[in-house]
Amino acid sequence: MSSSKLAARIVALGYLALLLVAPVAMIFYRTFEGGLAPVWKAITEPNAIHAFWLSLEIVAIAVPLNTIFGVGMALLLERGKFRGKLLLGMLIDLPFAISPVVVGLALVLVYGKTGWFGNWLIGHGIQVIFSVPGMVIATAVVSLPFVARETAPVLRELGTDAEQAAATLGASAWQTFWRITLPAIRWGVVYGVVLTTARALGEFGAVSVVSGRIEGQTQTLPLYVQDQFENFNVTGAYTAAVVLALLALGTLVAMNLLTRRTRRRTAV
Amino acid sequence: MLGRGLLGLYLSVLVLLPVAALLAQSTHGGTAAFWREVSNPQALAAIELTLAISAIVVIVNAIFGTLIAWVLVRDEFPGKKIVNALIDLPFALPTIVIGLVLLALYGGGSPLGIDVAFTRASIALALLFVTLPFVVRSVQPVLLELDRSMEEAAASLGAGQVTVLRRIVLPALTPAIVSGVALSFARAVGEFGSLVLITGNLPFKTEVGSVYIFGQIQDENLPAAAAVSVVLLLAALLVLGALALVSRWRSQHVL
Amino acid sequence: MAIEALNVSKRFGDFVALQDVSVRVSDGSLTALLGPSGSGKSTLLRIIAGLEIPDGGSVVIDEQDLTSTPARNRGVGFVFQHYAPFKHMTVHDNVAFGLTVRKRPKAEIGARVEELLGLVRLVGLAERYPSQLSGGQLQRMALARALAVQPQVLLLDEPFGALDAQVRGELREWLRHLHEEIHVTTIFVTHDQEEAMEVAEQIVVMNKGRIEQAGTPEQLYESPRNEFVMSFIGPVNRLGDSFLRPHDIQILAEADGSGIEALVRRVVHLGFEVRVELTLPDGRDIWAQVTRETAEQLELKEGQILPVRLPAPRVFAA
Numbered sequence A: 001m002s003s004s005k006l007a008a009r010i011v012a013l014g015y016l017a018l019l020l021v022a023p024v025a026m027i028f029y030r031t032f033e034g035g036l037a038p039v040w041k042a043i044t045e046p047n048a049i050h051a052f053w054l055s056l057e058i059v060a061i062a063v064p065l066n067t068i069f070g071v072g073m074a075l076l077l078e079r080g081k082f083r084g085k086l087l088l089g090m091l092i093d094l095p096f097a098i099s100p101v102v103v104g105l106a107l108v109l110v111y112g113k114t115g116w117f118g119n120w121l122i123g124h125g126i127q128v129i130f131s132v133p134g135m136v137i138a139t140a141v142v143s144l145p146f147v148a149r150e151t152a153p154v155l156r157e158l159g160t161d162a163e164q165a166a167a168t169l170g171a172s173a174w175q176t177f178w179r180i181t182l183p184a185i186r187w188g189v190v191y192g193v194v195l196t197t198a199r200a201l202g203e204f205g206a207v208s209v210v211s212g213r214i215e216g217q218t219q220t221l222p223l224y225v226q227d228q229f230e231n232f233n234v235t236g237a238y239t240a241a242v243v244l245a246l247l248a249l250g251t252l253v254a255m256n257l258l259t260r261r262t263r264r265r266t267a268v
Numbered sequence B: 001m002l003g004r005g006l007l008g009l010y011l012s013v014l015v016l017l018p019v020a021a022l023l024a025q026s027t028h029g030g031t032a033a034f035w036r037e038v039s040n041p042q043a044l045a046a047i048e049l050t051l052a053i054s055a056i057v058v059i060v061n062a063i064f065g066t067l068i069a070w071v072l073v074r075d076e077f078p079g080k081k082i083v084n085a086l087i088d089l090p091f092a093l094p095t096i097v098i099g100l101v102l103l104a105l106y107g108g109g110s111p112l113g114i115d116v117a118f119t120r121a122s123i124a125l126a127l128l129f130v131t132l133p134f135v136v137r138s139v140q141p142v143l144l145e146l147d148r149s150m151e152e153a154a155a156s157l158g159a160g161q162v163t164v165l166r167r168i169v170l171p172a173l174t175p176a177i178v179s180g181v182a183l184s185f186a187r188a189v190g191e192f193g194s195l196v197l198i199t200g201n202l203p204f205k206t207e208v209g210s211v212y213i214f215g216q217i218q219d220e221n222l223p224a225a226a227a228v229s230v231v232l233l234l235a236a237l238l239v240l241g242a243l244a245l246v247s248r249w250r251s252q253h254v255l
Numbered sequence C: 001m002a003i004e005a006l007n008v009s010k011r012f013g014d015f016v017a018l019q020d021v022s023v024r025v026s027d028g029s030l031t032a033l034l035g036p037s038g039s040g041k042s043t044l045l046r047i048i049a050g051l052e053i054p055d056g057g058s059v060v061i062d063e064q065d066l067t068s069t070p071a072r073n074r075g076v077g078f079v080f081q082h083y084a085p086f087k088h089m090t091v092h093d094n095v096a097f098g099l100t101v102r103k104r105p106k107a108e109i110g111a112r113v114e115e116l117l118g119l120v121r122l123v124g125l126a127e128r129y130p131s132q133l134s135g136g137q138l139q140r141m142a143l144a145r146a147l148a149v150q151p152q153v154l155l156l157d158e159p160f161g162a163l164d165a166q167v168r169g170e171l172r173e174w175l176r177h178l179h180e181e182i183h184v185t186t187i188f189v190t191h192d193q194e195e196a197m198e199v200a201e202q203i204v205v206m207n208k209g210r211i212e213q214a215g216t217p218e219q220l221y222e223s224p225r226n227e228f229v230m231s232f233i234g235p236v237n238r239l240g241d242s243f244l245r246p247h248d249i250q251i252l253a254e255a256d257g258s259g260i261e262a263l264v265r266r267v268v269h270l271g272f273e274v275r276v277e278l279t280l281p282d283g284r285d286i287w288a289q290v291t292r293e294t295a296e297q298l299e300l301k302e303g304q305i306l307p308v309r310l311p312a313p314r315v316f317a318a
Helices: A003-032 A036-043 A046-079 A085-097 A100-111 A118-123 A132-142 A145-158 A161-168 A173-202 A205-211 A221-230 A234-262 B002-026 B030-039 B041-074 B080-086 B095-106 B120-145 B148-156 B161-190 B209-218 B222-253 C041-049 C091-101 C106-119 C135-147 C165-181 C193-199 C217-222 C227-232 C292-298
Strands: C003-012 C015-025 C030-034 C056-061 C076-079 C153-157 C185-190 C202-207 C210-215 C237-239 C242-244 C260-270 C273-279 C285-291 C305-309
Touching: A003 A036, A003 A234, A003 B041, A003 B080, A003 B095, A003 B120, A036 A046, A036 A234, A046 A085, A046 A132, A046 A145, A046 A173, A046 A221, A046 A234, A046 B002, A085 A145, A085 B002, A085 B161, A085 B222, A100 A132, A100 A205, A100 B002, A100 B161, A100 B209, A100 B222, A132 A173, A132 A205, A132 B002, A145 A173, A161 A173, A161 C076, A161 C135, A173 A234, A173 B095, A173 C091, A205 A221, A205 B209, A221 A234, A221 B095, A234 B080, A234 B095, B002 B222, B030 B041, B030 B222, B041 B080, B041 B120, B041 B161, B041 B209, B041 B222, B095 B120, B120 B161, B148 B161, B161 B222, B209 B222, C003 C041, C015 C041, C015 C056, C015 C202, C015 C210, C030 C041, C030 C193, C041 C056, C041 C076, C041 C153, C041 C185, C076 C135, C091 C106, C091 C135, C106 C135, C135 C165, C165 C193, C185 C193, C193 C217, C202 C217, C202 C227, C210 C217, C210 C227, C227 C242, C237 C285, C260 C292, C273 C292, C285 C292
Parallel strands: C030 C185, C030 C202, C076 C153, C153 C185
Antiparallel strands: C003 C015, C003 C056, C202 C210, C237 C242, C260 C273, C260 C305, C273 C285
């Protein structure tokens, strides 16, 4: 075992331990430091429960929408015939380059009361900003690219032979998609959905801007964490953080199990 | 086709219209107003701080990220699979939780006796956390595909380990490192959630661009918020655009 | 079903794949589209299938103009070079696919699939997945799949190109037998002239987007219309503007006044056939093809000088 190899290993692992592992471990420790009773109390707090379900509700709407859109976009990029594919690809990736806070701002500028559609929305009694619909849109925007980005390369690698064969055998476009294309790309889609869900659950900045952060009404779990912490309710904040961290670890496990299925090149 | 129309509508509602509105708002009062908002001392301080710390952070990432990728690909040790999985933790963990966990260990009351809360170091710490995976995941596939025989050939010709690294391996990895760095930078300049709790958001000291924007929105000063937003957005887009151009140049000239 | 492609043209960007190509294929025949890569043969096949739309010209099958009919409605069976298997389905489901999308009753599908698997000799493999099959088996599955919906036309795009030499030979023979049993109008694309000569009743030789000549294997071999066809089909010696077939060159035991003297440069034994590389008195090199017996009789070896009789050369108008 060469000394430089050992040194590299120690430095790399040490960096990861100090940056990633130790802080997360600390949170778990701190949360359960005072026993289970305060934790239970924090979990059963009505606002906490509401925040949890609101987060899930938003995810339950945003993720399916983004999945359908993502698969559609991937099909368009890899099977469609038109110019401007580069532009389309860039547009889909745009949410990655925009700060979540800016996403929130942009949405307020369009759908807020002084925004472009402000008057029209108010006139029809639809509230977007400071209400759940706005939060759903914000969450959808920040988690938009994942399914498209994961599905497109799989579609490209798949090639069109099988789809053409299906056409010569009499299958309609829908039948071909449903029976031939979708089953072939399913793991790419699933992986994209996992990433989308993780991003959507954890979204903070954009939702913070559009929600108005009203306790018990428009607080998602991440917003609840901030609120508790700023009100010096440390246990409440830590407990909610642990719930989110557990969901995140679940996501990690799912991502890793799927790595082999999608043949991504980061399996070691 | 109905499908294309619906997809276009979705994209418009979520991306096109908001971005257009942002650009419109920021240029609303003309370039003079834009400059005024952006050159406001507090705004300037926030922007400079953001760009400077992001730049430092991505350089650190380039070094450590490559090192970590190297160890993951070339080394063997028990638990390596778990370590590899952990790299994605910053992608999976909500940003607000990231801020909280860093605060727990490196903030006030930390068992280590370190307190970086309300300092610029805390910004760097949080940004290092959230941008960790980019360089690692960018370099890993390239390392995996790298043809060992190139290194062996160089060694058989008398090149020492360091030379092999310098002349054979690093040049092959450079595009991936650059790609990871660009993605890190774009992410870092926009980061918000992990910074709100740990930095204290002190204007001129630890207030980054995104926090400044948030403050302006709360004060209902939308033009100011929009102007600074556009600056941050441009910074990210410039870097990503440069990356795209360089990749295209490479694929046309190197093959 | 007779097939006619009339004045078909197709370009991809700047590349002209087909230029005003017309081909007629008679009902129930087995035809080969033969040519080097880039000749347009695959493009023509795909246009007949409806997988590509021509820029100009028309496709008529069984006297119906199907030029603007999509592939799924043309009743053509298509077999791809790399088999295009549905990887996530079993062999049974692959073969059944055409019937499944037509919503045929399960019993009918089951019977038909069994029948076809028997025909292509894949009985017992119905529950396997494509990843578990060999190349030859995959191609037979692809054929069964295409035949399941009783196409009026069967099109094969370099069907044996991805297979080992031995498997290729077996499948060629097998395709002929299949055609004799099921008289479906069949067109296959190949760049292998031996394959075309062995299997097809009619060969259409293509080059750079045009038809060079169409005819039976004998016609093409005995009466090539131009130097491309002559060089592509069968071995050839070129002397300036003249073309000679190697097996028409006779090596004589003794001079009889009609031959010229040539130096034997090299003798290559290829089993039954023997290649003799010769240098003519004027310094030009040619090679002759003789049988093993002839080589033995003449006791051919390097360095010999023997009289050689050249056939009447073929010359093509420029």
